[in-house]
Amino acid sequence: MTDRVGGVARRKRPTMRDVAREAGVALRTVSRVVNDDPTVGAHLVSRVQAAISALDYAPDERARQLRRGTSGTVGAAVRNLADAHPVLSAVDDASRARGLAVLAMSTEDDEAREREAVLSMCRRRVDGIVIEPIGLTHDYLAPEIAAGLPVVAVDRPCAGVSADAVLSDNAAGIGMAYRQLSVHGHRRIAYIGDDERIFTGRERAAAFRACVAASGGPLSGMVFPGVVTASRVSTALAAVLSGPAPATALITGNVATTIEALRYLGADAGRLAVVGFDDFPLADILRPALTVVAQNSAVIGRTAIDLLVARAADPSRPVQTVTVPVELIARGSGELPAPPA
Amino acid sequence: MTDRVGGVARRKRPTMRDVAREAGVALRTVSRVVNDDPTVGAHLVSRVQAAISALDYAPDERARQLRRGTSGTVGAAVRNLADAHPVLSAVDDASRARGLAVLAMSTEDDEAREREAVLSMCRRRVDGIVIEPIGLTHDYLAPEIAAGLPVVAVDRPCAGVSADAVLSDNAAGIGMAYRQLSVHGHRRIAYIGDDERIFTGRERAAAFRACVAASGGPLSGMVFPGVVTASRVSTALAAVLSGPAPATALITGNVATTIEALRYLGADAGRLAVVGFDDFPLADILRPALTVVAQNSAVIGRTAIDLLVARAADPSRPVQTVTVPVELIARGSGELPAPPA
DNA sequence: TGCTTCCGAGATAACGTTATCCCACGCTGA
DNA sequence: TCAGCGTGGGATAACGTTATCTCGGAAGCA
Structure with missing residues (x-):
């Protein structure tokens, strides 16, 4: 099973079909093993797993997502990827803890780019979007939100649509x-x-x-x-x-x-x-x-994912804005005394 | 066409089928319009586009990728998402310029996490991976590279496999x-x-x-x-x-x-x-x-994507390591004179 | 021994796209 | 008038998964 690309024989990726053939079982059985379905006999499980590692098989996440209807991914449209971004990091952590992957895109403070990034996420059918809004209006998101896409604004609220938000005080x-x-x-x-x-x-x-x-x-x-x-x-x-x-x-x-x-x-x-x-x-x-x-970036990121998951579970819940406390850290520059009048 | 989820009527996403029905054309014609196929009559194009915007249709990128066999996405496994990361930003820019999206994941300097991130990218069938390697060996990537996955190491070479690399001098x-x-x-x-x-x-x-x-x-x-x-x-x-x-x-x-x-x-x-x-x-x-x-982060990121694209086009090209020049920026701390002996 | 019950595993139909065919139509030339 | 041909557009089969349905066979019970 090879494929000629650019003059080189290059092995095609094995599919579940190939694994099934190698193991001498039905396609469905391989799927069951991959998804830890307990209704498969132990000897078949080991035979399938042997075939999997023999062929270096890795399931195609796209096909799986397509079939299941859910993508296990949240989009994060943030202002900037080049500079430090503690909130993005917290979103990443909280997502991973829930088994979600993060598709991060930078908006570079540009309204058109934000829109493009968000729509690209929608086309990828992410399960939800965390957005640090730039544009003055986000009405282009209205149909998506109506269709049940959870959207959580961070740092600032989304204008023009009603979406959950996590703001600092x-x-x-x-x-x-x-x-x-x-x-x-x-x-x-x-x-x-x-x-x-x-x-x-x-x-x-x-x-x-x-x-x-x-x-x-x-x-x-x-x-x-x-x-x-x-x-x-x-x-x-x-x-x-x-x-x-x-x-x-x-x-x-x-x-x-x-x-x-x-x-x-x-x-x-x-x-x-x-x-x-x-x-x-x-x-x-x-x-x-x-x-x-x-x-408190850690709390902001975590809360954003919490809201996102909550809305995914219950799209009818009331829209919520969470305000996260801030903290003064005295290091010296704010404690310089005023010169005597 | 509604779907009851959590007790709320929520509209299902329209598919190409729905658009075709709405416009009164065949499925394939909608596909042609979406992909700017010039062999569609002008009046049909406008009818289809009207249906698209009437239904707020957005094509499902997963299905498209599955069918086409290519994902239009490069994975970026970087050490850190929280701190400033100019190379990631440059990778993002260069990718966008070529019409590629970036799936960024943080490895947090952890070998297991790096492995997990990279394998997750493979399951998503990214078209290539830019990696800032952490692990001492990357032999788990060998089958992927053999299967034609372009991998470019940044900042450090990948050990255990032969992959292109972009390093600073x-x-x-x-x-x-x-x-x-x-x-x-x-x-x-x-x-x-x-x-x-x-x-x-x-x-x-x-x-x-x-x-x-x-x-x-x-x-x-x-x-x-x-x-x-x-x-x-x-x-x-x-x-x-x-x-x-x-x-x-x-x-x-x-x-x-x-x-x-x-x-x-x-x-x-x-x-x-x-x-x-x-x-x-x-x-x-x-x-x-x-x-x-x-x-020179900008050059490093751009070069990484260049190498990635070049290898995707020609998997047989020799593995290449590019060394990017560095620059001394004198700002004062390095120009303090030595105290007299 | 014969019947029911249950459980593991295979065939098959989706998911939403695109690619390959193939047909119907209108035009030209003899 | 009809064969030939180019062209726009429709039916259908993939892509690689998972879900539903079905079925074969083993175990339990009288």
Whole structure:
């Protein structure tokens, strides 16, 4: 049983049929052995297993999935594959624990690419999708959800369709950051963060404004939401640090902003108290080590898979949004005292 | 056409059959339209497309793959999904450019898990596998490779089977690091790196020893290969920095070692000149900013997919190992001058 | 011994596609 | 007018599994 490809004799993959012939049993019996069906006699089992290893047979997962109607795979559409992605890792772990494989695709913060990735997952008939939504609307998912596809949004909710979601407690996190800086004597605190068209950017900026209003601090010239680019962050930071009454402390709304801010501050990092939203590896070896509001990625990933499995089991359950607590990790940069007025 | 699952009426997915019925054409005609077969009349095309969007039909990729015999997917078994992984990202990009999807799985540096991941990919009949090998032997891949599965090793070669490989120029990289430190006056240079049972650990340690031998520097008590743990790195570092003639410069053999070393050094980082093997995000905002030997992840990933596709096209082509150049990025830590003797 | 019962194992029909045939139709040329 | 031919489109058989149905035979009981 060989096949000529490119001029080379190359063995074709053995199928269940070949195993059956080799073992001298019926096709169905091989299937039973492969699926650990207990209704097969012991001697047949060993004969079939011998044939399997003799032929290096491995069942074709596609055919199995096609026949069974389920794929045993969850899709994960995440923003980025190149950078650290603790949530994806947690999703991977939780899925494996349940015997599910993960098909991860990167959306690169691009709406079209997100759509393409998600639809490709649907064509592969994944059993569910975990998505870190980018697009402003996900109505193209509506028919899929209606057809019973479990979809769980992570970090931000899906707009335009009703899907389960796992979010961090953004407001509480900003509150913790603000309080920490206040406790250390800061009154003039600035915020630079993500674009308010993005859900998290909106929530965090709003929470920050609420904190300032509650504490009676200055608001004007202190809040800078927008697209995260090196130039915008440095412009904002320059504005915040200049003038007659410069800020003495800074809250950054996401990792990208934090890093751009630190890059801009360079050796002067110790001049400004900083609390970053979201932790990242190496935050502890910076000088001063960075105080952060850390999201609980492990819990977020695990919860996402829990919700996904629950919905697969009962598609009629009410749509649920889970808010995961965040944690302030004090490492030094947020505990720098305010200079005496 | 509804199906009762968990007490809820849930629409079954439409199949090509349903589309054909809706459009009043034969099954095969729908298939032709879906695959852009030009031999279909324009009015039939539009009728079929109308039916497709009316029913929200999406072809079942599994059935298509089963029938065609090809899956349009490459598997990527990488060490880690949680941390930054620029090679995986490059593999993803290069694959997408060729119309291939990527099934990424994490091996977590565990031999059993690697094996499980790779075999799972085989069962899914991926068209090829990119692997960052962990296990000491990959003989379990031999039958797959014999059956024509293209396998490309990345970062390290596969032991036990002959597969294409894409490696960084480890020896040249260590040479660059050593030379940079020498140029800045260092004579007592230490090396801490990965276990020599690991290919890269072995190559880099060997290259380091060769550099020392060539320059006539001291070797004893200066080379510390081993498993990367916080305690081992700090023990090694303490040894290197103590005694009558402590090292004035350090080369670290991989990112994990670099980070542990910096963590141990803490505020004293400026006391020791450091060059790290492999770059990582944020290396530039450390103080002093970290000089590194950077691997060219983009080229590595792209080359891996190139090799994979080439082998798929011609399984008889000779097995090839590509060595990708590395680059020294001077940021400060490697340019600290040696203290006067 | 003869009948029922039960259990292990084989034939066969799906699952949703694509590929191979094959036919019906319209056009051309004699 | 009819044979010949090209072309668009339909029936049908795979692809490699699993589920349903059926059947042969061994064991249990009177």
